[in-house]
Amino acid sequence: MTDSKIIDLLFARDENALAVIEQKYGGYCRTVAMNILNDKYDAEECVNDALLAVWNKIPPNRPDDLGGYLARITRNIAVDRLRISSADKRDACVGEITKELEECLPGDKSAEDAVLSSELAAALERFFKTLSPRERDIFLSRYFSAYSLNGISDTYGISVDYARILLSRTRKKLFDFLTKEGLL
DSSP states (O other), rough: OOHHHHHHHHHOOOHHHHHHHHHHHHHHHHHHHHHHHHHHHHHHHHHHHHHHHHHHTTTTTOSHHHHHHHHHHHHHHHHHHHHHHHHSSOHHHHHHHHHHHHSSOOOOOOOOOOHHHHHHHHHHHHHHHHHHHHHHHHHHHTTTTTHHHHHHHHTTTOHHHHHHHHHHHHHHHHHHHHHTTTTO
């Protein structure tokens, strides 16, 4: 079933839409949550919470990309759950990913965070268009879906060292791009 038909079912408040969403996107969302939480039970709970959130947000929202919309909700729920479950300590993988991106993304240091956030989101969209599809997919696998370097290596058929180098080069490109855009 197409995403637009699923969204139409959600607008009609047909509960079958949730079963279709689970069948179509459940595995991907579990992977996103599992990469962040590293706990099968918590990952499953995040997917269930994401399905409830989609039910509550559609309508009125009508996302263009249902899979991406659901993945973002799942990711946000998983990150929130990780923060709660490890208030004083961070999961090693998420901490490592955060540290890697700190050097090329602006922090939230001023009262203009909301404006900066929307400008940053628009700049990131422009930046992703400059990357090859493979570079973009690897970058998003690491920094959105929280894949480990080994996971990226296995998924894309490249060595761990090459994945590390490719991600480093892409972060450098991002830093240069955001500097040129005046966001750093």
